[in-house]
Amino acid sequence: MNIENSVHIPGKWRFRFVYGIALLLFLVAGGRLFYLTVVDKAFLQNQGEIRAVRTEVIPATRGMILDRRGEPLAVSTPTWTIIANPKALWKLSSDPLLGIGPEVEIARLASVMGVGRTWLQERFEANKNRSFMYLRRQIPPHEADAIMAANVVGVSKTKEYKRFYPAGEVASHVVGFTNIDDKGQEGIELAYDKALVGQPGRRSYVKDLSGNIIRGIGVEETERVGENIELSIDLRLQYLAYRELKAAVTEHRATSASAVILDVKTGEILAMVNQPSYNPNDRSQLDYEQLRNRAVIDLFEPGSTMKPFTISAALMSGQYSTEARINTAPGYLRFGRFTIRDAANYGVIDFEKLLIKSSNVGASKVALSLPQDAIWNMDYELGIGSPVGIGFPGEASGVLPSHPKWHPSEIATLSYGYGLSVSTLQLAQAYMALANGGYRVPVTIFKQDVAAEGKQVIPHKIAKDVVKMMEGVVQRGSGKAAQIPGYRVAGKTGTVHKVGAKGYEYDQYIALFAGVAPASNPRLAMVVMINDPKGREYYGGEVAAPVFSRVMEGALTTLNIYPDLPEGLREVRLQPKKAPYQVVQGG
Known part of the structure; x- marks a missing residue:
């Protein structure tokens, strides 16, 4: 039998068989399509959106930095950033005759x-395999609108925030600044970046292949604004201190300078300024040296500004009373080849005259008569040699040397402020404790409603007695230029040789004045440090004391602190005189 004939199917039946198979396949496909588009349409939508949905970060506003009165020191302003999708741009068909293609789009964008x-074309070519590229960051809205109006394929805009500093260079060392990504780089911006930075949110869009938004899906996570930080700084005092310090640096051709004002009762920093400074709103010509917050970083020997604490240690020892007298004759003190000298032979003097004449011999003899660790303990209790602890980046701890056995010359030099080093803020902290009846409260850069718990480091009566002695320095001594009409002022000058590569430089100085006011009931403590004045004047009483006077006078009147001089003396200001001697180890 022929096999072909045995399986032969008539033509019409073969046609029906093929047609039936095709119809069956069509019905299966149609049914599946119906199921996906009608019954289970969410599946297709989801698969499509997986390939087209984009999640966008919603930037969060960084917290503001404010002064104690609510004045803004750092704020964030909204800006626009232009971004591009190079990969989408290079997928365009290119036909120069029709005026289409990546090159044409790039030319329009440029x-x-x-x-x-x-x-611009080189930038796009270098990133042609990427789907993201910055074109221009943090520009004003009108510039962003002009670019977006060109409707270039793959180009879009996103919102960002740019930091602005209303006080400019006046508060730059306190506030610091952020980088273009809104991350803290210096000052409060860096030290408290985690608190200031907000929590970004997220929202989703459906976009086409060119990156154009087709529709919004919704916000998945709402952004959270960063915390505001309220500082203890009073911008009015900050401006005043900055202006006067800058003028003094210019007048005396100094290398640098710093000044700090503290609230005696609360430990709040009301002003902290430095020279040189910088404008955080324009960092195109920024020099690293300008970034230094010298008030907390730079160290120096405090010189004669430490003598009030030597007297405090003497009175605390019980070996001396306020009426004690010290014989400084013949005006010098020898330790082998090392000699300590005064400007003259002052003979027998009391503690007040020791401060007025800034006698190194007197301070040394007092210190040598005390237990060998008495001066060290006094300085340590005042915070010398330890960080103040306000949280600033790079804060220096200072140097307070400790020896198992002290050489007499080491004790002597420590008594008049050599052989140790402090920052301007540390020295201000020590004077704040003395002015606060010997009660040392923690120093803070944040506004305080109630003073933090402190420690009594000098007996109240002794602290008051020493402040009264310091008034004599301003009334009759080297600190006359620190006088303020209507107010009693207590303070101490200091003029220190700078340390060089081979020891002390005898033609380079640091001029200091540290003081408190009003002396009858001190409210403010201030230290002025001017580094390397190059003019004819370089003594602390000539260079630093006048700055103290002008700034402290403005601060007292700004804060409505009532004058404490008797009515008849409130308008009297003694004219400062030049120091009649040329010895700088004293004041």
Whole structure:
């Protein structure tokens, strides 16, 4: 039998068989399509959106930095950033005759951005396999709108925030600044970045292949604004101190300077300024040296400004009373080849005259008569040699040397402020404790409603007695230029040789004045440090004391602190005199 004939199917039946198979396949496909588009349409939507949905970060506003009166020191302003999708741009068909293609789009974009076409095209070519590229960051809205009006394929804009500093260079060392990504780089911005930075949110869009938004899906997570930080700084005092310090640096051709004002009762920093400074709103010419917050970083020997604490240690020892007298004759003190000298032979003097004449011999003899660790213990209790602890980056701890056995010359030099080092803030902290009846409260850069718990480091009566002695320095001694009409002022000058590579430099100085006011009931403590004045005047009483006077006078009146001089003396200001001697180890 022929096999072909045995399986032969008539033509019409073969046609029906093929047609039936095709119909069956069509019904299966149609049914599946119906199921996906009608019954289970969410599946297709989800698969499509997986390929087209983009999640966008919602930037969070960084917290503000404010002064104690609510004045803004750092704020964030909204800006726009232009971004591009190079990969989408290079997928365009290119036909120069029809005026389409990546090169044409880049040329249009370069024109509206005001940049070179070749430069922009090279950037796109270098990133052609990427889907993200910055074109221009943090620009004003009108510039962003002009670029977006060109409708260039793959180009879009996103919102960002840019930091602005209303006080400019006046508060730059306190506030610091952020980088273009809104991360803290210096000052409070860096030290408290975690508190200031907000929590970004997220929202989703459906976009086409060119990156254009088709529709919004919704916000997945709402952004959280960063915390505001309220500082203890009073911007009015900050401006005043900055202006006077800058003028003094210019007048005396000094290398640098710093000044700090503290609230005696609360430990709050009311002003902290430095020279040189910088404008955080324009960092195009920024020099690293300008960034230094010298008030907390730079160290120096405090010189004669430490003598009030030597007297405090003497009175605390019980070996001396306020009426004690010290014989400084013959005006010098020898330790082998090392000699300590006064400007003259002052003979027998009391503690007040020791401060007025700034007698190194007197301070040394007092210190040598005490237990060998008495001066060290006094300085340590005042915070010398330890960080103040306000949280600033790079804060220096200072140097307070400790020896198992002290050489007499080491004790002597420590008594008049050599052989140790402090920052301007540390020295202000010590004077704050003395002015506060010997009660040392923690120093803070944040506004305080109630003073933090402190420690009594000098007996109240002794602290008051020493402050009264310091008034004599301003009334009759080297600190006359620190006088303020209507107010009693207590303070101490200091003029210190700078340390060089081979020891002390005898033609380079640091001029200091540390003081408190009003002396009858001190409210403010202030230290002025001027580094390397190069003019004819370089003594602390000539260079630093006048700055103290002008700034402290403005601070007292600004804060409505009532004058404490008797009515008849409130308008009297003694004219400062030049120091009649040329010895700088004293004041």
